[in-house]
Amino acid sequence: MERPKSIPEYFISKRNIYVQIAFTTVFAYAFINIYEPFGAAHWYAITKWQFLLYSGLLVLLGMVVVIVSRVIMYQINKVRSVSILQYSWMVAAEIIIMAAFFALIEDYALDDSRTYAELWFIAIQNTALILLIPYVISLLFFAFQEKKIKLENLMFDYLRKPAIDFIPFRDENGVMRLSLKKSDLLYLEASENYVLVHYRVRSDIKQYLLRNSLKKLENEMKPHHILRCHRSYMVNIEQVKMMQKGKKGLELHLNGPENLVIQVSKTYEPVIIAELDLLPSASQSL
The missing domain is CATH 2.40.50.1020 (LytTr DNA-binding domain)
Structure with missing residues (x-):
């Protein structure tokens, strides 16, 4: 049986995890305030500044889920390589858990008239957009950086390689x-x-x-x-x-x-x- 392919190490290096979380936080905050998912525009009669504050708290709550997930993934990778399938399942779990929190806030704190199942389904779609877009962008950036470093190292080795090894x-x-x-x-x-x-x-x-x-x-x-x-x-x-x-x-x-x-x-x-x-x-x- 063929062994599952491992994800590249640079996907979950400590530095890149920090960069990805920071980028996702900024993206999510901008996304919520521009796109206003989860029916945010109809929550309460609040000012724009209040909405900026509440949406920021919402994003921080979501990032707690992401941070916990990444810490677990990083620790697993120290023991054995994380496969592409495992990485995908971890990202899916982040979306599902985060959406569950968002739907819970809408259902109880905001007293939304829709059922929890309906709110959760909509929240999963919106959360997937919030997370997957910055994830894809950051991973493409990491891959580009990795290829760039390898190319520079190859050039360095080629130009500098002396007679002695x-x-x-x-x-x-x-x-x-x-x-x-x-x-x-x-x-x-x-x-x-x-x-x-x-x-x-x-x-x-x-x-x-x-x-x-x-x-x-x-x-x-x-x-x-x-x-x-x-x-x-x-x-x-x-x-x-x-x-x-x-x-x-x-x-x-x-x-x-x-x-x-x-x-x-x-x-x-x-x-x-x-x-x-x-x-x-x-x-x-x-």
Whole structure:
């Protein structure tokens, strides 16, 4: 059975979630005051300024639903990738729940003569417009930004690529923060919302703290033979001097001024063994 396709990471990166919520809030506020959905023009005999205030409170209530939804989605994505279908269901749930709140306000607070079911159905249509339009616009913008960053990075790599193999390290927004000779890189280590880049400077080992995740770096590092070997580690395969079975499983011993040992988890053992089989310089003691 084919695995459900995951949504792009930039759809629910922390920065883009903030941007999307802010843009949706502004759009919803303008939409309600210009279009006046939910029969807003017939609520009560209030001034335009009062309507601006009440509609603002209504938008803030709706955004609470969106924020809760996005927090849940963000936390799920930290554990496992969110599929396109799951993302669609979360957006549909936002519309349905938000519409239920709006219909409840109309039915009880505003004493509307229509049935709650009728009010809810109309509210779903209006809420879908309020949310889906800014969602589509913001996602198209994020996709454009992502393609732009990738194109700029490709151009940078093409124009700057020297005879020596350098590895660029970019943060979660695609901005390059560090470039290392491949022969100096030892391994990468996950550290909460950051990645520790361990590299060699003469006889010392240095670390660079990069705001990113191993999950995002995994595909970027594969062409350089920097492979995931553990939930918390990626290793420069060319720096492995020995591979052996330890008490906790497979271990990788790296070149360095001190004895560096990286644990390999069961999940990644086949990939690491297959890769090291292609590198005769790596001694194996299994």
